[in-house]
Amino acid sequence: MKQHRDHLCDVLVIGSGAAGLSLALRLAQTHKVIVLSKGPWNEGATLYAQGGIAAVFDEDDSIESHVQDTLIAGAGLCDEETAKFIAENAKPCVQWLIDSGVPFDKEEDNNSDSPKFHLTREGGHSHRRILHAADATGQAVQTSLQENVHLHPNITVLERHNALDLITRKKVGQKGKDRVLGAYVWNRKKEAVETVRSRFVVLATGGASKVYQYTSNPDVSSGDGIAMAWRAGCRVANLEFNQFHPTCLFHPEARNFLLTEALRGEGAYLKRPDGSRFMPEFDSRAELAPRDVVARAIDYEMKRLGADCMYLDISHKDSAFIIKHFPTIYEKLLTFGFDLTKEPIPIVPAAHYTCGGVVVDHNGLTDLSGLYAIGEVSYTGLHGANRMASNSLLECVVYAWSAACHIEADTEHDISQMKLPSWDDSQVSCSDEEVVIQHNWHELRLLMWDYVGIVRSTKRLERALRRIELLKQEVNEYYSNFRVSNNLLELRNLLQVSELMVRCAMARKESRGLHYTIDYPDKAENSKPTVLTPENH
Incomplete structure (x- = not known):
């Protein structure tokens, strides 16, 4: 039997995207943090987020308007208190990202000492309130957070480590109120199961869109945190609401390349193969209707016509404008033989976002003491029956802040002397199947x-x-x-x-x-x- 390694930390963060790294950085001054990543630590949904992050930065906009737009998009199932909590804390949390070095785009024609950010608009929003870094916002956020993590000796990142299951008092036969004590971890490099003892565990594992044949998500989005929390005794909610992004590139070699909603925000049309528009026939908001409406309309037209795909067309806009605002998409499409400035692009809906998840409170705390869930893995009540565009990265950074505050306030639960049972693999064999x-x-x-x-x-x-x-x-x-x-x-x-x-x-x-x-x-x-x-x- 292989030697089992035992790690010890204050906070174990499972997941290395916007939620997990933001929380790790907020706690790094006072806590020893271990961050687990299943693959390379930048390989998560955050990296591929194109559109942006919603927050009220415009004087003509308001927190009340952001809340109302969120409630409308959520089709009557949002928790209004949660929507207010997130909208009210959006600006300071996004400012924290700005202070951390995230290079959000600014207005060109502003020469003041504090230039304004360029705000775009996406489906469901009544105002321009989306901060973005061209069309690769997630990449900018992920890169900036990683650069800051490198500066903190209190944060250890373990790449190619899968969290296998949570360790709780109940599971190891300890008396008293059930509490998370750490996790068993599969070290993929050494092919061995290791034990992590931790005062707190934070699930930041993202969603579960990999359950679907067609998805815009990276391979790591396999619902690990939801499954682990359920097995540990936590409630889950609203998992029937899986958002299908309306516009994923339809091409045999482009498994999960997304065409951001910001394209429609800037005037792109959805068209049938014959070149005619169809969204005005389904909704008065046309291409800017919420994602569920747009995805169902595309699905309906594909089935009605027996078509393999529909088309997204922004070629009527100025080519310089398109290339400036969507450089990543423009370059990527060229590799597949499409010119965004000259022709319609074939698209299909694809599974994109898990609106439900592990039930948490405003601190990100689950039903299990010491266990938190933040980001897409969680159910906060923000998204209701349909997530509004660019509220997802926002939820990540707001709950990273609130969970970090709650953890900092908890000074109990010393586990340094506690011994946990090692993983027993003495009765299993290597598979040939x-x-x-x-x-x-x-x-x-x-x-x-x-x-x-x-x-x-x-x-x-x-x-x-x-x-x-x-x-x-x-x-x-x-x-x-x-x-x-x-x-x-x-x-x-x-x-x-x-x-x-x-x-x-x-x-x-x-x-x-x-x-x-x-x-x-x-x-x-x-x-x-x-x-x-x-x-x-």
Whole structure:
């Protein structure tokens, strides 16, 4: 049996995107922090975020307007107090990013000592309030945060380390109120399971869009934090609301290249293959309608016409303007043979954002003492039935701040002398059946796309649940007998989250926001969040 390594820290942050790194930096002066990253530490959804981050910086805008826009986009299911909490704290948290070196674009014609930021507008917003760094905002945020992390000796980043499961008092047989004590971690370099003891654990693992065949997300978005929190006894909510970004590039070699909503904010049209526009026929807001409306319209037109894709066209705008504001997209499209300034670009919807997640309070605290969840992994109540564009990075940085404040105020729970049991892999063997994982992986993602996609039905959901339960049995048996691997860990988590998504969808007997079912096409009068509790399942 391999020697098990034991790490000790104050705060274990699982995930290295905007939420995780922001929290680590806010605590680094007073706490020893370990940040886990499944792959290279920049390889997360933050890196690929194009559009920007919403905050009220314009004198003509207001916090009340930001809140109202969020509530409208959320189709009546947002928590209004949460929307206010985030909108009110947006400017200071975004200012913290600015002070940390994030190079948001500024207005060209402003020569004052404090130049104004260039603000753009996206779907659902009634004002220009999106700060951005050209069309690669996420990359600018991720890079700046990483540069700051390098300066802190109190932060250790462990790349190619998968969190395997949370360690709790209940799991190791300790008495008293249940509390998180750390996590078991799969060191992919050494192919060994290690133990991390920690006073606090923060899940910042992102969403679960990898459950779908077509997604704009990177490969790491496999719902790990949601699955781990559920297994540890935490509630989850609203997992039926999976946002499909309307405009992902349709090309066999472009698996997940997104065409930002800011293109439509700056005047791009959605068109049928014959060149005619269709969004005005579906919604008075046309291309600037919320994402659920736009994605369903594209899906409807593709099915009606039997078309493989629709088209996004901004070629009627000045070419210099297009290249200046969307340089990353322009260059990337050229590699696929498309010129954004001259022709319509083929697009399809793709799974993009998980609006539900682990239930938390305004401090990011879950049902389990010492365990926090921030960013896309969490359910705060902000997004309701549909996330408004550019509220996601905002939620990351606001909850990184509030969780850090809550952790700093908690001076108890010394675990330095506590011994935790090592991971026991003495009874398992190396697998010669990795093909089983691959087959189950592809089957899951395809059935989720076909049965739990943009348009659903009760029959489709029932079929999906039956097959997921069978796949879970197979994978759990496999997990019990063979050594862990990256693919096995991700598939185990994807199956758990897929089941939770389907159960949430089956519980909602209406169509609202991102959840549309042909069996219940209308909105219910008294709609509430869908909350699942582990002991009831």
